[in-house]
Amino acid sequence: MSYILAIDQGTTSSRAIVFDAALRVVAVAQEEFPQIYPQAGWVEHDPADLWSSVAGTARGAVERAGIDTTAIAAIGITNQRETTLVWDRETGQPIHNAIVWQDRRTADLCQQMKDDGLEPMVTHRTGLLLDPYFSGTKVKWLLDHVEGARARAERGELLFGTVDTFLIWRLTGGRTHATDATNAARTLLYNIRQGQWDADICALMGVPLAMLPEVRDCSADYGMTRADLFGHEIPILGVAGDQQSATVGQACFAPGMMKSTYGTGCFALLNTGPTLVESRSRLLGTIAYQLDGKPTYALEGSIFIAGAVVQWLRDGLKMIREAAETQPLAEASDPSQDVVLVPAFVGLGAPYWKPDCRGAIFGLNRNSGPAELARAALESVGYQTRDLLEAMRADWPGATDGILRVDGGMTASDWAMQFLSDIIGAPVDRPKVRETTALGAAWLAGTRAGVCPGQAEFAETWALDRRFLPGMDTGMRAAKYDRWQRAVAATIGV
DSSP states (O other), X not given: OOEEEEEEEOSSEEEEEEEETTOOEXXXXXXXXXXXXXXXXXXXXXXXXXXXXXXXXXXHHHHHHTXXXXXXXXXXEEEOSSOEEEEETXXXXXXXXXXXXXXXXXXXXXXXXHHTXXXXXXXXXXXXXSOTTSHHHHHHHHHHHSTTHHHHHHTXXXXXXXXXXXXXXXXXTTSOOEEEHHHHTTSSSEETTTTEEOHHHHHHHTOOGGGXXXXXXXXXXXXXXXXXXXXXXXXXXXXXXHHHHHHHHTTOOSTTOEEEEESSSEEEEEEEETOOOOOSSSOEEEEEEEETTEEEEEEEEEESOSHHHHHIIIIISOOOSSGGGHHHHHHTSOTTOOOEEEOOBTBBOTTTOBTTOOOEEEOOXXXXXXXXXXXXXXXXXXXXXXXXXHHHHHHOTTOOSOOEEEEXXXXXXXXXXXXXXXXXXXXXXXXXXXXXXXXXXXXXXXXXXXXXXXXHHHHHTOOEEEEEOOOSOHHHHHHHHHHHXXXXXXXXXX
C-alpha cells in the first residue's frame, strides 16, 4: 500500500492524481464539466456533475497508473472553496444546484449586514469580510428561496457542506459528515479564534447548527469509502481547501513564506504562523492548515479573475483557440501602447471588495488588436498580484520583498511569470512539480497513513524549475503600476 490517490475538485474541472510514496506523479485523469449561469452574476454547478466527474477521474487515474486499488494507502481531497451545497440527510439528494464561490446573488444581503454595523464583529471572529464570496450567505439564500427548505433544516432534515464535505458524504455512503478547518474557515460561520462554529453568526444567518459538519484537522480520519466504488474500502485521511492545499504543496511552512496560485482566480497566501493578523488593508485572515489540533494562520488575498481572463479571450472573444497562444501574441504586441484591462467580470476581490463593478479596458487606439489585448490580459494578473502583496506588506512586517512561490495553469507562461516578477520587483519561483494543490492533499493523506515523509523532510523535497528575476526599470515599473491603479479607480467609479 504505497500509493496515494489525490482528488482535486476545481471550479471548471475535476482531476485525480495517483502519487507514489515519494510523492511523484504516477498518473492523472481530468474531466471538465459545465458552468451554469442562470442570470448575470450567478454561477452554479450541477452536484451530479461534481460527483460523476470525481468518481470517473478517480477510477480513471487508478487505471492509468496500472495499479490495483489495494495498493492505495489513502485518499486526499482538495476542493474549490466556498461553493455551497445543501442536501437531504436521508436520501443525499441536493435541494438545489451548488452555488459557486464566484456567485454574487447575495450582494444586497451582505450590504444590508454591513449597513447594520455587523462587519467588524464578523471579521474579528471569522477573519473574513461580508461578501457574497463566502458560504454563509449562500446557505441563507438556499434556505430562504427553496420551497420548504428552512422548515426542513430546522427539523434537522438537511445538511450543509462545501464541496469537500459533499464528496466525503458521497464517498463514505453518508457515514461521514465532516469538513476540515481550512474549508470551515471560508464559510463565514466558523470562529477561527475559538476553533468552532459561531452560534451568534449562525443565528444571524439563520443557519441551524444541526446542518453543519464536524470540523477536523487537515490530516485526519474522514472515514472509509464505500466498497463498491473501488472494489474495497479506502481511508480518506487528508482534506484541505485548494489554496491551503497548494500552500502545503509549496511547503510554505515557515512564517513569512508566500505562495500564489493562478487558476480560475488567483489566491496569494502569506504564512503568519500562530498569529492571526487583523488586516487593515481588507485582506482576509484565514487558517493555512491545521495539524494536531493547532491552526497555522495566514493572510490571504483573493483575486476572482486570473486564468479566467484567458478563458474569456478564448470563449468570449473567440480570439484564441488555446491558452498557450497568449504568450506569442503578448510578445508580438506594440510596446508603445498602454492598454490596461481591469477584469472585474464578477466584481473585484481583495483589496477592493467591490462586487458590483464590472470589467473595463483603457488605452485603446485604432491600432490596438488581439496582441495588445492578450498582453493586457496577462499583465492584469501581475497587477492584481502586486495589489495583494502591497496590502500584505502594509499589514504584517514579516511580509518582506522576499520570494513568491507560484503554481497553477498560468505559470506555464514564461512571459506572464517574467512580467509578474518585473511588476512586483521580487523573485518568482516556479517549482518542478506544478501539481502543488493535489500534492498538498496527497501529502496530508500520505503522512497520516505513514507512507509519506514528515513535514521537514517533505519541505526539503521542494525543487525549483525556474526562478524569474525582475529586470524592469524602476521608473517603468512605477509608471505602469500607476496606470493600473488609475484604471482600477476609474472602473470602480463607473
